[in-house]
Amino acid sequence: MVYRVCVVGAGIIGVSTAVNILESIPNVEVTILAEKFSPDTTSSGIGGLWLPYLAKNTPQESIYKWGKTTWDHMMAILRSPYADEAGIHLKPIYDLFDVELDKDPFWKDIPLSYRRCNQQELDSLFPGYVSGFFFMTLFCLCRLYIPWLMKRYQARGGKVLKQSLSSLSEIADLYDVIVMCTGLGSHHLLGDKEVYPIRGELVKVKSSWTIATSAEKDGVLQSYLLPGIDHVFCGGLAQVDNWNEQSDPKDVQGVLEKCAQLVPSIKNAKVISSWAGLRPGRSSIRLEKENLRIETTIKKVVHNYGHGGSGATLHWGCAQDAAQLVMQSIQELNRSKL
Numbered sequence: 001m002v003y004r005v006c007v008v009g010a011g012i013i014g015v016s017t018a019v020n021i022l023e024s025i026p027n028v029e030v031t032i033l034a035e036k037f038s039p040d041t042t043s044s045g046i047g048g049l050w051l052p053y054l055a056k057n058t059p060q061e062s063i064y065k066w067g068k069t070t071w072d073h074m075m076a077i078l079r080s081p082y083a084d085e086a087g088i089h090l091k092p093i094y095d096l097f098d099v100e101l102d103k104d105p106f107w108k109d110i111p112l113s114y115r116r117c118n119q120q121e122l123d124s125l126f127p128g129y130v131s132g133f134f135f136m137t138l139f140c141l142c143r144l145y146i147p148w149l150m151k152r153y154q155a156r157g158g159k160v161l162k163q164s165l166s167s168l169s170e171i172a173d174l175y176d177v178i179v180m181c182t183g184l185g186s187h188h189l190l191g192d193k194e195v196y197p198i199r200g201e202l203v204k205v206k207s208s209w210t211i212a213t214s215a216e217k218d219g220v221l222q223s224y225l226l227p228g229i230d231h232v233f234c235g236g237l238a239q240v241d242n243w244n245e246q247s248d249p250k251d252v253q254g255v256l257e258k259c260a261q262l263v264p265s266i267k268n269a270k271v272i273s274s275w276a277g278l279r280p281g282r283s284s285i286r287l288e289k290e291n292l293r294i295e296t297t298i299k300k301v302v303h304n305y306g307h308g309g310s311g312a313t314l315h316w317g318c319a320q321d322a323a324q325l326v327m328q329s330i331q332e333l334n335r336s337k338l
């Protein structure tokens with residue numbers, strides 16, 4: 001018997017989950033159903049830096065496990081002939097703080113070459129910052145990575161369907177298992193009021209030589225600079241409960257000013273474009289299965305959403321666990337038929 005699985009959502013979480021389901025479970029027909037596909041999802045706009053951020057109360061052990069699995073997956077692509085096509089690359093980054101930190105982050109042994117910054121680096125490069133880390137980290141440029149994953153999915157027979165859902169009852173009869181990878185959309189579609197937007201703004205400027213940097217003051221991220229081939233993404237905004245998806249000139253100005261305080265050459269850099277995106281904030285990432293009543297039927301539903309500022313950082317680990325939960329749901333369906 002072939003089981004029909006619908007993954008709702010085509011951001012980095014939905015596409016990676018669909019690939020894992022197809023590649024790990026026999027006898028499934030998988031459909032990705034979504035209102036928006038690449039390049040129009042939130043995921044598609046990001047630089048895809050590996051660094052756990054804004055995952056709120058998600059347990060550290062889970063973040064570590066998902067982050068490490070994702071790192072290993074990205075590293076395997078980096079060491080393959082597909083790294084360029086998939087947008088996976090490795091870069092050094094400084095992560096800076098305005099206070100002395102008494103401990104290292106719990107994830108410090110995952111990226112390469114992790115060490116504390118020395119005083120000479122801080123004084124000469126980043127005056128005003130008291131401590132920091134330096135490490136080599138991975139990036140998945142999602143405007144390349146998601147289409148690359150989608151190709152892998154479709155080569156295995158995965159289907160896609162463009163549709164906006166206002167209720168799960170529209171698809172409940174058509175699939176055996178529904179997987180919710182709807183990010184911020186879970187707020188309305190599932191009525192999950194724990195999901196809220198954390199708005200960010202990325203400003204792309206022309207620059208060739210900037211080193212990747214992220215800086216925190218008073219416990220709040222101030223600015224980060226993520227360099228590409230001939231440009232830099234400048235960011236640093238995290239506006240809770242702001243649903244505005246349009247770029248705002250005032251925010252663009254604010255982001256550039258803070259980034260120029262960190263790396264002065266940004267002051268004279270030409271702005272290429274700006275983009276506002278809404279991170280799917282949640283009290284903690286929701287990765288679990290349930291038997292959900294949808295009108296008169298009870299449906300097997302797996303949830304994988306609410307990744308905040310860490311969707312790229314954790315996606316592959318979360319996708320593997322979500323695929324496991326789909327497998328368990330199918331086994332339960334099998335048992336109920338005996």
Ligand SMILES: Cc1cc2nc3c(=O)[nH]c(=O)nc-3n(C[C@H](O)[C@H](O)[C@H](O)COP(=O)(O)OP(=O)(O)OC[C@H]3O[C@@H](n4cnc5c(N)ncnc54)[C@H](O)[C@@H]3O)c2cc1C
Nearest residue numbers: 009010011013035036043049165183185200277311312313
């Ligand atoms: C400015 C900014 C910078 C960021 N930088 C990084 C970074 O460097 N590293 C990192 O790890 N994370 C970063 N993030 C966070 C990251 O973007 C998110 O965690 C991630 O994109 C979440 O992925 P997702 O697939 O859950 O959501 P999305 O990409 O938003 O996808 C949701 C999908 O669900 C679909 N959907 C929703 N509701 C419905 C519905 N009712 N019917 C049909 N389809 C529906 C949508 O159409 C879409 O396809 C950043 C975020 C922002 C805003």
